[in-house]
Amino acid sequence: MPDTVADELAIRGLTARFNHMANQIRGADCAAAFTESGVLESAARFEGRAAIAAYFDAQEHGEPVDIGFGKTGHLFSAVCVTSDNVITIEGDKATQMSYMLVFRQVPRELARDGLYIITERWDDRLVRTDAGWLFEHRIMNVLQTNANPDATAQTILRLPTNP
16 A cells, blocks of 8 residues: 655655755756656756756856846855645656745846745645655746746746646
């Protein structure tokens, strides 16, 4: 009989570890949270561990990247707070919906005081593997931001009913 509480804790732990690795811009560790063919949809769509790692590695090496809202630049640091995780487990598959509050330091020319404040909704599909729970697909949806209200209005319209 599956242990739903243990599974939920494992999924929450995976989410927290991914967020910490993303904040520290550790590409290989972020990619390891996904299945080999996993998909991350944030500022753009990244398919497979190699593409996910490359996105974070580019940031670590100081290369300008798509930071969302039609802007390219360097990401300096971020702090994320995840809350209200709703997890549904069916055998070896799971879905998770959670909210995130992000404080992201960016160049001052991109945002007032050099800080983006973003609220996001994450829609995840996960699978249980021999290595534990891994993300199969993560979709970030911007709900509110001080970066570009027009982009927010467009992005929120793509909220999926089932990730």
